Amino acid sequence: MKAIATLNKVSYCYPNAREFALKDIDLTLYQGEFLGIIGATGAGKTTLSLIFNGIVPQFTAEVFWVATVAGMDTLETPVSQLSRRVGMVFEDPEVQLTGTSVENEIAFALENLCVPRAEIIARIPPVLAAVRLKGYEKKAPGELSGGQKQRLAIAAALALQPDLLILDEPTSQLDPVGTQEVFSTIQALNRERGMTIVIISHAAEEMATYADRVAVLSQGRLIKVGTPQEVYGDVESLSYYCLRPPQIAEAFGQLPEFPYPIPVTLEAGKSALRSFLELKKPVSYSLKNTYPPDEAAPILRIQNLQYIYPNGTQALNNISLDIHAGEYVLFVGQNGAGKSTLVKHFLNLLEPTQGQVLVRQRPVQELSIGKLARFIGYVAQNPDNQIFNSTVFQEVAFALRYLNYSPRLIEESVTKSLQDLKLWEHRDAHPLSLPKGERARIIIAAILAMNPEIIILDEPTTGQDFAGACAILEISRKLHRMGKTVIVITHHLYLMPDYAERVIVMGKGNILLDAPTRQAYHKADLLESTYLSPPQVVWLSRYLSNLTQEDYSLLTAAEFASCFKPIN
Amino acid sequence: MLTLFAGINLGYLVNLLKLTFPFYLLLLVIMGLFNIEQVKLLTHKEILTPLFSMPQGWPIVGGLTFSQEGTLYGINIILKTLTMILVLPLCIFTSNINQIVIGLVRLQIPYKIVFIISSTLIFFPQLFASAGSIIEAQKLRGLDLEKMNLFTRFKVYSTVAVPLILNAMNQSQVLEVVLQSKAFSGSSQRTYLQETKLTSLDYGVMASSLAFWGIVIICIFALESENLPGYCTIRQENLQF
Incomplete structure (x- = not known):
């Protein structure tokens, strides 16, 4: 195989940083391969990706290495030349699009490289076809969906006719449809056109399916490079580096005495299950009903709610729903399904076109913003839009001062809230000096300081690594145990079965399904129809039910493993 | 009008x-x-x-x-x-921003400056959207701006600037990397996808507006000699409006 890029003892330290962002990285990239890079937040993944197009040593610092890409030394070749060979796609779909129309976006880099106009015009149609965006030439990037924006960014990179395409978490801000669009586009580029791909992603299931090799980074060091099987099959060491294995690997990893290598994709999992069944018979799984019917008056009642945006789009279509005190409810659905619009009505941020929302039998319109905030705590998506103060303590105390809390009460509630969220030792730090996971916790702490009855978390795990996501969900569990009503909006179905009791599936402004979690997750066809994919264990347990002619409605890897464990 | x-x-x-x-x-x-x-x-x-x-x-x-x-x-x-x-x-x-960009470039304005102008035009709507979501976040913390007195309201509004500026700075750092990876150097030596051609209509508009202003200026001088400057400036503004 022909090497397309070689990194030889690459170390790098950002200016003013105390520790190396990368240390002694040796890595060879081969022509036509699909390499995945995984690692926890701060492991150096982005820095590594910027080495390939020479941007990183541009902010000079201590550099001592040899890195060659397509035969060029990245230290000596100007970035503009390297950028012809290396296409980059970044995480944030908004920031990376600088053009005013789709075709201008694609043309931008070519214009910078002084490619003649006729040549630019000739290059646009094939790259748009490659990402299936034909017919969008004149549209403004702002009009595209998240998945389309990322595909446009890929097209813009392809127009340079690079040898290598690097994608830095291209799907972490997308919904499942967008994620699927992007991965299938990349896969087609790799398989059909032989494009070399380097992708950084937390999406373990997709990486295991598509990547040829996976590299694990931790604290700037390259821990391991191997096939998905070698990397993801080693569940123990993954958890040591705070990484999430594909659910299939997690499920088989917990089986006692599993004699084969641990499968990492769903297909491999099915065949492994078939052979394992010949060795061992599963015990039948008794369902616990964890969903007690609630007779009390609901804490939140939505009656015939309809909402039409000023531009005429119908966002909510005659929705009626009761939420009872102490429930843990999950709202799932694609972007534009109406989840956030619905939740904004709970907080009186939008005025319904028809119908009403009752909070403890009172219409929300009757309550002041201050009162409502003390009753319903809503943690919005981007924590960085919600930080106004220079210390963590002040941030949490911020709203309380304006809500006429006495100084003593402020002190008490802030202290309690910070301790509950394990932020007490950071109380004097600047919120933005903390990592993203902790910033999200600060916002949760600020909301909890008001001691609301209902807590709504809007996409709390987006942009978080596995450890960060788990920490936040653990908080939600704790709140639920304290008797609070918890509502979570998310795309990440696989994270939720341990937490949620009730799932509400939304699509195009309607409620498609409202059922206990186990039932909802096993309505796989309905979920698929709205492009949500149930976790791999659900598919595996359906397969198990098929093979054994017994009903296994399993939700988690632990439940799957328990079917094969001797009963104590 | x-x-x-x-x-x-x-x-x-x-x-x-x-x-x-x-x-x-x-x-x-x-x-x-x-x-x-x-x-x-x-x-x-x-x-x-x-x-x-x-x-x-x-x-x-x-x-x-x-x-x-x-x-x-x-x-x-x-x-x-x-x-x-x-x-x-x-x-x-x-006007189409692309057309403005190319128009400015053809006026021999350095591309760096033109790029700053065009990205400002793209950037502002984004800035307003993010200011909107920040104000919403404050409401969610129970801050009812409508019920505050002017002074407190101003104090709270000023805090909106903190995330707004920090986010913008953060974004500009990302943008720097993005632009580098797209071979942007700020040099005026580049090609353009769009072309602007001045049509006879454009020339007509330019000529007639020149003529119009000529007449207005002559009028001003003519009227000034009649010692009615105040009236004249008001008239001129009305014409423009």
């Missing part, structure tokens, strides 16, 4: 007027009440025509007279600033 005809969102104009209205009121009051000397000088009048007088007992404005000339002069200034403010949306919302 022209701005309205060009199909610009009425709500946007109303917001703009709402925002500038206090300043205009202030201008009018100052011109009507206080700016006596300058108005006298401009109109070559010894005594100004009074419209009404303020009661003696009022602080600051007590006993002052609101003059007709001062009011006219105030309206004149307001129209002048309005023209400037309204020309901008007329220009930006009705």
Whole structure:
């Protein structure tokens, strides 16, 4: 195989940083391969990706290495030349699009490289076809969906006719449809056109399916490079580096005495299950009903709610729903399904076109913003839009001062809230000096300081690594145990079965399904129809039910493993 | 008017007027009440025509007279600033940014500066959207801006700037990397996808506007000799508006 890029003892330290962002990285990239890079937040993944197009040593610092890409030394070749060979796609779909129309976006880099106009015009149609965006030439990037924006960014990179395409978490801000669009586009580029791909992603299931090799980074060091099987099959060491294995690997990893290598994709999992069944018979799984019917008056009642945006789009279509005190409810659905619009009505941020929302039998319109905030705590998506103060303590105390809390009460509630969220030792730090996971916790702490009855978390795990996501969900569990009503909006179905009791599936402004979690997750066809994919264990347990002619409605890897464990 | 005809969102104009209205009121009051000397000088009048007088007992404005000339002069200034403010949306919302970019480049303005202008135009709507979501986040913490007194409200509003600026700085760092990876160097040596060609219509518009301004300027000089400058400037502004 022909090497397309070689990194030889690459170390790098950002200016003013105390520790190396990368240390002694040796890595060879081969022509036509699909390499995945995984690692926890701060492991150096982005820095590594910027080495390939020479941007990183541009902010000079201590550099001592040899890195060659397509035969060029990245230290000596100007970035503009390297950028012809290396296409980059970044995480944030908004920031990376600088053009005013789709075709201008694609043309931008070519214009910078002084490619003649006729040549630019000739290059646009094939790259748009490659990402299936034909017919969008004149549209403004702002009009595209998240998945389309990322595909446009890929097209813009392809127009340079690079040898290598690097994608830095291209799907972490997308919904499942967008994620699927992007991965299938990349896969087609790799398989059909032989494009070399380097992708950084937390999406373990997709990486295991598509990547040829996976590299694990931790604290700037390259821990391991191997096939998905070698990397993801080693569940123990993954958890040591705070990484999430594909659910299939997690499920088989917990089986006692599993004699084969641990499968990492769903297909491999099915065949492994078939052979394992010949060795061992599963015990039948008794369902616990964890969903007690609630007779009390609901804490939140939505009656015939309809909402039409000023531009005429119908966002909510005659929705009626009761939420009872102490429930843990999950709202799932694609972007534009109406989840956030619905939740904004709970907080009186939008005025319904028809119908009403009752909070403890009172219409929300009757309550002041201050009162409502003390009753319903809503943690919005981007924590960085919600930080106004220079210390963590002040941030949490911020709203309380304006809500006429006495100084003593402020002190008490802030202290309690910070301790509950394990932020007490950071109380004097600047919120933005903390990592993203902790910033999200600060916002949760600020909301909890008001001691609301209902807590709504809007996409709390987006942009978080596995450890960060788990920490936040653990908080939600704790709140639920304290008797609070918890509502979570998310795309990440696989994270939720341990937490949620009730799932509400939304699509195009309607409620498609409202059922206990186990039932909802096993309505796989309905979920698929709205492009949500149930976790791999659900598919595996359906397969198990098929093979054994017994009903296994399993939700988690632990439940799957328990079917094969001797009963104590 | 022209701005309205060009199909610009009425709500946007109303917001703009709402925002500038206090300043205009202030201008009018100052011109009507206080700016006596300058108005006298401009109109070559010894005594100004009074419209009404303020009661003696009022602080600051007590006993002052609101003059007709001062009011006219105030309206004149307001129209002048309005023209400037309204020309901008007329220009930006009705033209394709790409066309503006190429037009500017052909005027020999360095590409670096042109790029700054064009990315500002793209950046502003994003900035407003993010300011909106920050204010929403404050509401979610129970801050009811409508019920606060002016001083506290101002204090809370000022905190919006913190995430706004920090986010913008963060984004600009990302943008730097993005631009580098797209071979952007700021050099004017580059090619363009779009082409602007001036059609006969464009030449016609340019010629007629030149002619129009020529006539206006001649009128001003002609009228000035008749010692009616105040009237003349007002007329001129009305024409523009």
